[in-house]
């Protein structure tokens with residue numbers, strides 16, 4: 183028997199960090215940046231208007247009011263993207279649109295609402311102080327500034343930032359491609375009719391989705407029965423296109439525990455009992471250099487094992503800190519008991535209501551009870567030393583992805 187920490191340490195010491203790859207911006211969405219990206223120009227690149235209105239010399243409209251408007255000749259229009267009117271003398275104005283470059287000589291923008299909207303001459307009825315509605319060059323990003331560094335996950339705002347500094351392609355650590363395979367002769371595809379003793383495969387759908395939530399790309403395989411040759415052949419075929427493989431089922435003590443049977447002695451794969459519940463039987467190793475995680479078949483065991491072992495590993499492969507799910511400390515709403523010496527993961531509902539977070543253990547804690555997992559939003563992670571915790575005790579809680 184080994185501890186959760188020992189098993190995770192072996193995994194994190196073994197998994198490779200994926201080599202960086204240059205990708206077009208949208209292909210890089212969700213990947214992790216592997217280079218620093220600097221702005222070649224300031225943002226905004228030039229002083230420009232924040233409003234549709236008139237570029238003016240502030241002194242010309244200093245005393246403007248409804249009773250005594252400043253009346254200025256309009257010398258032209260400046261649209262965004264325009265080089266049109268590039269300079270303004272005192273006493274004159276130009277219509278200017280939001281984002282259009284401020285002409286030299288102008289030092290304020292009067293929004294159209296403060297005027298009569300004139301096109302030949304305009305009557306300005308309110309003063310505009312110097313700098314009014316001007317967006318200065320470099321006030322967002324300075325030239326040479328690093329706008330995103332290595333290790334940044336490229337979500338929508340970061341992709342927007344890279345495009346804004348003119349980058350069509352970036353160097354990233356790609357999302358790990360993870361092949362997910364359920365084993366078990368009792369498994370049928372959802373939608374198929376069930377014969378006695380059969381169940382629908384849930385693990386491969388759940389784990390493929392969990393891969394995506396952890397930043398990878400999941401490839402679900404059709405289920406394979408408990409036939410050693412078929413399991414080995416399927417795994418061999420998939421190694422070609424996988425950065426990692428996740429299987430479920432066939433790793434405990436049964437007479438037909440096919441994954442354990444066929445992988446024992448292959449590559450560095452080893453099987454262990456880990457001091458945790460659920461998720462006691464675990465296997466891990468490298469097959470032709472590709473990490474393979476053989477998770478137990480009970481659905482809740484497979485899911486908890488994924489979050490505890492596979493998620494941190496997929497993060498490490500992307501060059502990210504192998505953090506667990508976000509964790510908070512919360513107050514138990516009920517007593518809990520746990521066997522000594524194991525880490526116990528309990529399905530729960532976390533409530534961030536006033537008075538600090540509170541966590542309620544779910545009714546069904548069996549490793550087959552997917553119903554309790556699917557209505558949970560958190561997992562309580564009890565320590566190995568925790569045996570009996572009364573309501574009100576503070577416990578560590580992992581938030582499930584939502």
Ligand SMILES: Nc1nc2c(c(=O)[nH]1)N[C@H]1C(S)=C(S)[C@@H](COP(=O)(O)OP(=O)(O)OC[C@H]3O[C@@H](n4cnc5c(N)ncnc54)[C@H](O)[C@@H]3O)O[C@H]1N2
Nearest residue numbers: 364366383384385386431432433434435462478479480483
């Ligand atoms: N004598 C012992 N028996 C068991 C032990 C043990 O220590 N000694 N450990 C138990 C624990 S704990 C677990 S967890 C399971 C793990 O078993 P396997 O990994 O070999 O998984 P299977 O036997 O294939 O399946 C277990 C259970 O889960 C259902 N299952 C499997 N795959 C799926 C799937 N893709 N979708 C939905 N449900 C699935 C399967 O039908 C079984 O009911 O072993 C215990 N036994």
Ligand code: MOO
Nearest residue numbers: 460461462483549
């Ligand atoms: O570890 Mo098993 O995962 O307790 O059901």
